[in-house]
Amino acid sequence: MPEGDVVLRTARRLHAALAGRKLITADLRWPSLAGENLVGLEVLEVVAVGKHLLIRLEQNATLHSHLRMEGSWHVHRTGEPWRRPRTEHEIRAILANQEWTTIGHHLGMLDLVATDREHTLVGHLGPDILAPDWDLAVATGRVRDQGRRPIGLVLLDQQVLAGIGTFFMSEAAFLRGVNPWTPTSEVPRLEDLVRVAHRLMTVNVDRAVQVTTGNARKGQEAYVHARSGRPCRRCGTTIRVAPLGEPPTERPVFWCPHCQPGLVPTDDGRLIRPLGATRADPARPRRSQYRR
Numbered sequence: 001m002p003e004g005d006v007v008l009r010t011a012r013r014l015h016a017a018l019a020g021r022k023l024i025t026a027d028l029r030w031p032s033l034a035g036e037n038l039v040g041l042e043v044l045e046v047v048a049v050g051k052h053l054l055i056r057l058e059q060n061a062t063l064h065s066h067l068r069m070e071g072s073w074h075v076h077r078t079g080e081p082w083r084r085p086r087t088e089h090e091i092r093a094i095l096a097n098q099e100w101t102t103i104g105h106h107l108g109m110l111d112l113v114a115t116d117r118e119h120t121l122v123g124h125l126g127p128d129i130l131a132p133d134w135d136l137a138v139a140t141g142r143v144r145d146q147g148r149r150p151i152g153l154v155l156l157d158q159q160v161l162a163g164i165g166t167f168f169m170s171e172a173a174f175l176r177g178v179n180p181w182t183p184t185s186e187v188p189r190l191e192d193l194v195r196v197a198h199r200l201m202t203v204n205v206d207r208a209v210q211v212t213t214g215n216a217r218k219g220q221e222a223y224v225h226a227r228s229g230r231p232c233r234r235c236g237t238t239i240r241v242a243p244l245g246e247p248p249t250e251r252p253v254f255w256c257p258h259c260q261p262g263l264v265p266t267d268d269g270r271l272i273r274p275l276g277a278t279r280a281d282p283a284r285p286r287r288s289q290y291r292r
């Protein structure tokens with residue numbers, strides 16, 4: 001699922017292709033937008049807010065899109081052939097000017113709002129972790145205000161901080177040795193966890209592949225994410241995966257029970273120490289066994 005870094009990179013590409021030019025094609029394949037016509041309008045800018053993309057146009061118009069699970073925007077030279085997706089209905093939007101054609105595939109949301117009403121779509125979001133005015137102390141304070149909610153859920157809550165998804169949450173929690181089910185108020189050095197999440201996402205903005213290990217080779221990119229059943233890169237313990245949160249919005253979370261000790265809920269909600277967890281107290285300071 002695209003996270004804030006991918007969305008910001010997409011916004012920059014769309015901005016480079018669309019901003020300052022008038023649309024000659026604006027094909028919005030979305031039921032609620034039938035009949036809307038943006039042709040002739042100049043695109044002013046394209047910005048990312050958390051995981052949301054805002055294409056701002058003349059005449060107080062903003063086209064909002066969200067990539068959700070598998071959405072993407074592609075950029076081609078206008079007039080040159082481009083590879084069609086397998087089925088035409090995967091295409092949800094085509095915006096083109098004389099030079100560039102941009103195509104939105106599998107978009108999870110598409111809305112047209114007045115630019116001065118954008119807050120109705122993105123006003124609920126917390127501070128954007130990749131925004132230029134990012135403030136670590138403010139962000140950490142918002143996280144801390146969540147009290148005993150599991151830290152993994154808090155980091156994924158776009159109303160607390162915007163931009164983090166399951167990949168960077170899992171990886172940041174691993175790097176800080178924090179079990180994602182730990183109550184936020186019990187996470188030692190909470191600011192360091194928020195700082196690590198911010199750093200991981202910042203360095204990934206300019207990368208095509210999300211990497212946290214420093215090794216972009218296929219299969220080597222992550223410490224725990226999508227590695228369930230495989231050995232932890234640090235201690236060899238089997239990486240686990242479990243749903244975090246309540247259905248239907250639960251998310252898969254990957255963690256090492258040894259490096260990120262603590263209780264996790266079973267299917268019936270009881271808290272247990274999982275297989276592979278050998279360290280006792282997650283909140284207790286410990287000697288750094290591995291390079292952090």
Ligand SMILES: [Zn+2]
Pocket residue numbers: 232233234235236237256257258259260
């Ligand atoms: Zn481990």
